[in-house]
Amino acid sequence: MPTLHIPAPLRALTAGESVVTVSGGNLGELADSLEARFPGIKARLVEEKRIRPGLAVFVNSVQVSANLATKVAEDADVYFAPAISGG
DSSP, rough: OOOEEGGGGGGGGGGGGGEEEEOOOHHHHHHHHHHSSTTTSHHHEEETTTTOEEEEEEEEEEEEBBTTOOBOOOEEEEEEEOOOOOO
16 A cells, blocks of 8 residues: 655644555545545645645655546555745
8 A cells, every 4th residue: 555644734634643554546546545544634635636736746756746646556655745836
């Protein structure tokens, strides 16, 4: 199962857990599995059919599309991180 790394601002929704494993083959399925285990977290991660603006997703250290259909390997490390912008 993919390993998800939960950012500090969302850990109140995961009972303080910073790393969790959940089933899913794409970002949408991972969000659904997280929601089943930690009710309320999906609303903080997902907006319509995308990961919320302001969050970046990294799979095995590579930034990926915020589309919920983005595939995730079973042995992947997934990080949700506040997006960084500036000028």
